[in-house]
Amino acid sequence: MGFEKFGRKSFTGMTKTAKFVDLLQEGKVEGTVCKQCGAKYFPPRADCAACLSKEMDWFEVPKKGKVETFTTAYYAPFGFEKDCPYTMGVVDFGDGTKLFARIAAKPEEVQVGMDVTVRTITYEDGQVSFEMAKA
Amino acid sequence: MEKDVAVIGVGQTYFVRGYEGSIRELAFEAFREAVQDAGITSKDIDASVFCSAPEYDKQRSPAGVLAEYLGLIPQPTFYIETVCSSSSSGVKVAYSMIKAGLHDMVVVLGFQKMSEITSAESQERMGRGADIQWEAPFGTMMPAYYAMYAQAYMAKNGLTHDDMRDVRLKSASYGTVNERAVYRKGVKAEDFDPKNPDAKMAGAVAWPIRVGDACANADGASCIILANKEKAKAFSKKPIWIMGIGAASEAVNMAARPDFSKGLSVGYKAADQAYKMAGITAKDVKVAEVHDCFTIAELMAYEGLGFAPMGEGKQLIREKATYKEGRIPVNVDGGLLSKGHPIGATGGSQIRTIVLQLRGEAGPMQVPGDPDIGLVHNVGGVGLYGNVTIFGR
Numbered sequence: 001m002g003f004e005k006f007g008r009k010s011f012t013g014m015t016k017t018a019k020f021v022d023l024l025q026e027g028k029v030e031g032t033v034c035k036q037c038g039a040k041y042f043p044p045r046a047d048c049a050a051c052l053s054k055e056m057d058w059f060e061v062p063k064k065g066k067v068e069t070f071t072t073a074y075y076a077p078f079g080f081e082k083d084c085p086y087t088m089g090v091v092d093f094g095d096g097t098k099l100f101a102r103i104a105a106k107p108e109e110v111q112v113g114m115d116v117t118v119r120t121i122t123y124e125d126g127q128v129s130f131e132m133a134k135a
Numbered sequence: 136m137e138k139d140v141a142v143i144g145v146g147q148t149y150f151v152r153g154y155e156g157s158i159r160e161l162a163f164e165a166f167r168e169a170v171q172d173a174g175i176t177s178k179d180i181d182a183s184v185f186c187s188a189p190e191y192d193k194q195r196s197p198a199g200v201l202a203e204y205l206g207l208i209p210q211p212t213f214y215i216e217t218v219c220s221s222s223s224s225g226v227k228v229a230y231s232m233i234k235a236g237l238h239d240m241v242v243v244l245g246f247q248k249m250s251e252i253t254s255a256e257s258q259e260r261m262g263r264g265a266d267i268q269w270e271a272p273f274g275t276m277m278p279a280y281y282a283m284y285a286q287a288y289m290a291k292n293g294l295t296h297d298d299m300r301d302v303r304l305k306s307a308s309y310g311t312v313n314e315r316a317v318y319r320k321g322v323k324a325e326d327f328d329p330k331n332p333d334a335k336m337a338g339a340v341a342w343p344i345r346v347g348d349a350c351a352n353a354d355g356a357s358c359i360i361l362a363n364k365e366k367a368k369a370f371s372k373k374p375i376w377i378m379g380i381g382a383a384s385e386a387v388n389m390a391a392r393p394d395f396s397k398g399l400s401v402g403y404k405a406a407d408q409a410y411k412m413a414g415i416t417a418k419d420v421k422v423a424e425v426h427d428c429f430t431i432a433e434l435m436a437y438e439g440l441g442f443a444p445m446g447e448g449k450q451l452i453r454e455k456a457t458y459k460e461g462r463i464p465v466n467v468d469g470g471l472l473s474k475g476h477p478i479g480a481t482g483g484s485q486i487r488t489i490v491l492q493l494r495g496e497a498g499p500m501q502v503p504g505d506p507d508i509g510l511v512h513n514v515g516g517v518g519l520y521g522n523v524t525i526f527g528r
């Protein structure tokens with residue numbers, strides 16, 4: 001329970017990684033790291049694909065990275081229309097971790113290679129998420 | 136090359152918007168054509184594989200229903216799904232069934248009736264072919280994903296909007312001569328010009344992807360009949376042999392993807408396997424069908440298949456090397472962009488085009504020079520799945 005609060009609109013109710021939402025509410029964006037083999041995952045996973053361990057810890061993702069690529073949606077699926085246009089992209093932290101999220105900036109301000117920070121966001125309807133902003 | 140498994144019959148419906156019939160009737164049209172093309176009867180077929188993307192189907196578990204309608208019971212039948220690459224995955228499975236000696240002749244039928252849901256619903260469902268837990272909550276959809284690849288190519292490889300436009304112009308020039316294509320109108324450069332108030336292709340969908348960079352939804356079915364060596368030689372005057380098959384998968388989440396400016400990993404990984412199995416290189420391919428769901432996807436495929444070095448796919452379209460008369464003709468049936476993309480039917484339709492090319496029966500789309508080796512590149516999702524299949528005479 002709890003995962004329906006993730007993002008603008010969630011398509012998943014139950015997951016063992018629902019603590020991710022609690023962490024977002026505390027202002028933290030965290031992935032999981034395997035206690036047995038040290039494999040790091042973002043988005044977080046409850047289970048390790050590398051060694052099949054189910055013992056995972058949480059770790060905070062780096063705060064600063066660079067935009068690897070992005071797009072601006074001028075046409076949206078059901079439930080997202082009123083947000084248009086909105087920009088989404090991939091940030092590369094340079095340590096093997098990447099993250100996909102919306103970018104809080106005007107489309108014309110965003111560029112590949114741009115420095116960004118990652119932060120949590122609470123929408124007016126109580127949904128919680130994370131986004132990138134210009135560093 | 137080992138001549139073990141051949142395509143002996145191909146069929147395809149017209150790709151249309153709003154097919155006036157059920158999926159059974161749609162499947163029947165492609166099946167009938169393939170059976171007649173092969174010169175066999177339904178009784179000669181000893182197993183069937185059906186392929187579609189199930190989110191468009193109202194019928195649950197369609198294989199049994201369709202097998203009955205096509206007169207293929209009590210032979211075994213089942214269903215294969217890898218979204219947009221479902222029917223080339225079906226061909227890989229059927230190849231394996233024959234190669235294993237379990238069956239002599241297997242039919243692969245791909246179908247999709249996309250028109251039962253609206254375009255917006257269709258976009259949303261296609262978005263859910265990606266990561267619904269971690270990405271769909273941001274408002275993703277298919278064009279947005281491919282747009283991120285296009286953006287990386289523009290930033291790092293010098294790709295321009297005009298290059299993407301030129302892929303569409305090529306595709307449209309062949310769509311006009313393919314009577315089975317859904318989009319048969321010509322497209323001109325000014326249709327992409329944002330300064331032209333009537334530019335129907337210029338509107339932003341998911342920047343940098345514009346309306347004209349995206350393929351058309353369509354209803355359609357395709358049918359491929361595969362046979363072992365003995366049956367192929369007994370029934371077919373022009374069997375087209377499967378020389379190589381490669382298939383790969385990739386992480387669904389964009390955060391787990393390798394460098395976006397190198398294209399879809401499933402493309403180059405599947406290609407490497409297929410070339411190795413066939414014992415050929417990219418230079419030996421005389422005609423290709425690649426998965427151009429968006430213009431950027433065709434440009435990425437040029438590189439993944441080795442037709443151009445990494446980052447240099449744009450040169451092929453600039454030099455018109457992928458036109459019918461060029462060094463390596465690609466998508467001379469209009470591709471997904473103009474022929475249309477009825478998800479489950481697409482791979483089979485691409486295979487049909489290559490089979491007709493190698494037989495010299497492609498009519499106004501025939502590539503000159505009597506091509507003897509052809510390649511099909513079919514991608515599922517945003518490079519979630521990829522199949523490369525090589526055919527020879």
Ligand SMILES: [Zn+2]
Binds near residue numbers: 035
């Ligand atoms: Zn582990």
